[in-house]
Amino acid sequence: MTAEASTAGEAGARSPLSGLTGKWWFWAAVIVAVFAIVGLDVWGLDEDAENHKAILSFLGDGLVGFLKAVTEPVALFWLKLGFAIETSMTGLLVGVLYSLVALGFVLIYKASGMFNYSQGVMVLFAALTFVGLTEYGIPVILALVMAVGVMILFAIVVEFLILRHLVNQEQIILFMATIGLAFFLEGFGDTIWGSNVKKIPLDLPSGAMDWLTIGDWNVQVQWLDISAAATGAVMVVALAVFFNKTRIGRALRAVADDHQAALSVGINLRTIWIIVWSVAGIVALFAGIVWGAPSGVQFSLSLIALKALPVLLIGGFESIPGAIVAGLIVGFGEKIAEVSWGDSLGGGIENWFAFMLAMVFLVIRPQGLFGEKIIERV
Amino acid sequence: MTMTQQDAAAEAVPASADGEGHLAEHDATVREAHRRAIGDVMLEVDNITLRFGGVKAITDVSFNIREHEIFAIIGPNGAGKTSMLNVINGFYHPQDGTITYKGNVRQRMRPYEVAMGGIARTFQNVALFRGMSTLDNMMAGRLTKMHGAAERAFDKSLADIPVVNFLTYPFFWTADFLMDAFYWGPYQKEEERHRRRVEEIIEFLEIVDIRRTPVGRLPYGLQKRVELGRALAMDPQLLLLDEPMAGMNVEEKEDMSRFIIDVNEEFGTTMALIEHDMGVVMDISDRVVVLNYGRKLGEGTPDVVQKNQDVIDAYLGVSHDRPG
Numbered sequence: 001m002t003a004e005a006s007t008a009g010e011a012g013a014r015s016p017l018s019g020l021t022g023k024w025w026f027w028a029a030v031i032v033a034v035f036a037i038v039g040l041d042v043w044g045l046d047e048d049a050e051n052h053k054a055i056l057s058f059l060g061d062g063l064v065g066f067l068k069a070v071t072e073p074v075a076l077f078w079l080k081l082g083f084a085i086e087t088s089m090t091g092l093l094v095g096v097l098y099s100l101v102a103l104g105f106v107l108i109y110k111a112s113g114m115f116n117y118s119q120g121v122m123v124l125f126a127a128l129t130f131v132g133l134t135e136y137g138i139p140v141i142l143a144l145v146m147a148v149g150v151m152i153l154f155a156i157v158v159e160f161l162i163l164r165h166l167v168n169q170e171q172i173i174l175f176m177a178t179i180g181l182a183f184f185l186e187g188f189g190d191t192i193w194g195s196n197v198k199k200i201p202l203d204l205p206s207g208a209m210d211w212l213t214i215g216d217w218n219v220q221v222q223w224l225d226i227s228a229a230a231t232g233a234v235m236v237v238a239l240a241v242f243f244n245k246t247r248i249g250r251a252l253r254a255v256a257d258d259h260q261a262a263l264s265v266g267i268n269l270r271t272i273w274i275i276v277w278s279v280a281g282i283v284a285l286f287a288g289i290v291w292g293a294p295s296g297v298q299f300s301l302s303l304i305a306l307k308a309l310p311v312l313l314i315g316g317f318e319s320i321p322g323a324i325v326a327g328l329i330v331g332f333g334e335k336i337a338e339v340s341w342g343d344s345l346g347g348g349i350e351n352w353f354a355f356m357l358a359m360v361f362l363v364i365r366p367q368g369l370f371g372e373k374i375i376e377r378v
Numbered sequence: 379m380t381m382t383q384q385d386a387a388a389e390a391v392p393a394s395a396d397g398e399g400h401l402a403e404h405d406a407t408v409r410e411a412h413r414r415a416i417g418d419v420m421l422e423v424d425n426i427t428l429r430f431g432g433v434k435a436i437t438d439v440s441f442n443i444r445e446h447e448i449f450a451i452i453g454p455n456g457a458g459k460t461s462m463l464n465v466i467n468g469f470y471h472p473q474d475g476t477i478t479y480k481g482n483v484r485q486r487m488r489p490y491e492v493a494m495g496g497i498a499r500t501f502q503n504v505a506l507f508r509g510m511s512t513l514d515n516m517m518a519g520r521l522t523k524m525h526g527a528a529e530r531a532f533d534k535s536l537a538d539i540p541v542v543n544f545l546t547y548p549f550f551w552t553a554d555f556l557m558d559a560f561y562w563g564p565y566q567k568e569e570e571r572h573r574r575r576v577e578e579i580i581e582f583l584e585i586v587d588i589r590r591t592p593v594g595r596l597p598y599g600l601q602k603r604v605e606l607g608r609a610l611a612m613d614p615q616l617l618l619l620d621e622p623m624a625g626m627n628v629e630e631k632e633d634m635s636r637f638i639i640d641v642n643e644e645f646g647t648t649m650a651l652i653e654h655d656m657g658v659v660m661d662i663s664d665r666v667v668v669l670n671y672g673r674k675l676g677e678g679t680p681d682v683v684q685k686n687q688d689v690i691d692a693y694l695g696v697s698h699d700r701p702g
């Protein structure tokens with residue numbers, strides 16, 4: 001397999017399994033096999049004990065035992081269909097927000113080749129600004145508009161003080177600059193707005209919607225989750241339209257593909273950067289409000305950037321559809337994982353599951369979900 | 379500032395429908411008869427010197443390019459030809475010398491400003507928007523020409539009032555942006571208008587069947603042609619071509635030569651091109667400037683330059699794939 005790959009000219013940092021792992025049917029086969037074994041194991045016991053024993057002796061107890069420990073909770077989880085649907089919904093709704101935060105990264109990465117470390121702090125700062133303004137008695141709508149204004153101003157300042165001086169620099173230097181920016185912004189927000197936890201002054205919908213009943217399970221979805229996801233979905237769709245359908249979106253894609261060529265057709269890079277950072281700032285503002293709504297705006301808000309990282313690894317740093325789908329995958333996946341394996345592993349899975357998933361994806365598809373296959377010439 | 383006369387003029391020119399066997403008829407006399415009369419000086423390059431640290435890429439070079447002409451810049455590798463285009467197009471800023479474009483001495487300009495002024499270019503190593511289709515690449519060439527209805531209204535009303543223009547512009551911009559995003563009435567018309575022009579150029583360059591193909595997948599020769607198309611989509615007054623035929627086979631070169639001549643004749647576009655193939659240069663250019671080690675060796679019609687002893691020496695002295 002490896003030899004074949006290298007004669008075809010695509011060598012390099014690929015996993016030795018890459019010939020198989022790139023094939024969907026391989027994974028389909030693996031999944032079917034695993035579930036077949038577990039299925040026989042779990043359900044076959046009563047009906048056909050002979051069959052079960054045969055498989056056990058065939059594969060050996062160790063492997064089956066392991067697979068059983070891993071897959072049985074998942075299978076049992078789906079048996080409780082009502083509960084499974086409810087959990088999946090919650091996961092997907094959270095996933096929309098992951099997508100949103102990841103999109104902030106993707107936009108900046110595409111337009112300037114910069115991994116914006118400060119994105120998380122921007123979320124915190126934007127939300128702080130909004131809440132801070134309302135605390136001065138400014139009406140919510142006006143405060144929202146003003147916070148958007150502040151984020152645009154922030155974009156202009158970043159372009160003026162940082163971006164224009166770093167044209168054509170190494171990526172690592174750009175990255176360092178954003179680290180500096182993150183620390184500055186954190187301190188700046190702290191100085192202006194204080195570090196106490198701030199409640200978001202919105203009448204949040206509370207309670208849960210009775211959605212449907214399956215068996216004896218009443219599937220409920222929290223209104224808070226629904227409204228957050230709805231806000232996120234509107235933003236995500238707006239961004240997709242912005243990027244794919246508008247004149248500025250076209251300019252943005254041009255810049256993402258080739259700076260020099262973009263300049264030569266009359267695109268002003270600096271304007272594009274300001275627009276992109278403004279958009280990222282507005283995305284941060286909405287993400288911050290939605291995320292901070294349940295527990296208040298506080299420092300931990302900036303850590304949602306950590307959630308975006310695995311989303312980016314799965315979806316690819318440059319892909320908008322990738323970020324959207326990967327956000328949903330992570331949100332969905334980590335909820336299922338938590339419910340399925342939480343007990344046996346002692347809970348807290350949500351904190352690291354996304355990274356595990358990202359690692360798996362890195363091995364299978366290093367270019368991200370929708371990325372073009374990376375072919376290295378040697 | 380919304381729609382130049384050039385724009386309108388270009389739109390009035392019908393797309394070339396024939397396109398067969400142009401090159402064959404193009405012996406010098408026929409061509410002269412067809413070609414628009416060469417006009418006044420359009421671009422004047424005066425005593426340009428460009429240094430990179432200690433390296434002098436260009437030393438004290440002067441020449442001028444006249445309206446409607448095809449002007450060739452030739453010279454051995456490393457002579458400073460690309461650097462010259464980069465100076466004209468605003469990528470490089472010379473330490474010395476001036477550039478006068480359409481009668482005005484140019485101040486230090488950024489590339490996008492140069493492009494807005496009507497100078498388009500292609501690159502030695504194809505620089506396309508690889509992820510986009512042919513059509514999108516060419517539409518990108520018209521980005522700076524597209525203006526929404528709100529922006530036009532702004533231009534007519536508030537644009538000249540100080541302070542007010544600054545404060546109100548964002549609202550007009552946002553209005554356009556929304557019309558654009560929702561592909562609403564006026565914006566749709568604007569998009570269609572530009573799309574029509576781009577389709578004309580696509581037909582002209584005979585790349586109709588690759589309109590929707592992402593350009594990254596096209597063969598090299600076609601990529602070069604799309605790049606020419608993108609530059610043409612800007613309806614430029616001056617078109618800079620950096621080795622438009624490099625790496626092409628004979629047939630592709632003939633096609634490209636034909637397109638260059640046709641563009642010059644039908645749109646009247648002034649062109650400055652860099653080319654190593656002396657046969658092509660002699661065939662299609664009106665005047666030639668020769669650079670060597672960043673200095674000007676000679677200038678004149680192809681015949682004159684070809685007989686210039688300095689030029690012959692330079693080409694014979696330097697190992698080169700195709701000495702003149």
Ligand SMILES: Nc1ncnc2c1ncn2[C@@H]1O[C@H](COP(=O)(O)OP(=O)(O)OP(=O)(O)O)[C@@H](O)[C@H]1O
Binds near residue numbers: 435453455
């Ligand atoms: N950005 C740059 N930094 C440093 N040196 C440069 C730069 N651009 C060009 N040079 C130098 O300037 C000189 C002229 O280069 P240029 O690319 O203009 O040559 P050219 O005539 O286009 O050659 P070729 O036929 O190979 O394209 C070369 O010595 C080159 O190394």
Ligand SMILES: [Mg+2]
Binds near residue numbers: 502
């Ligand atoms: Mg060159």
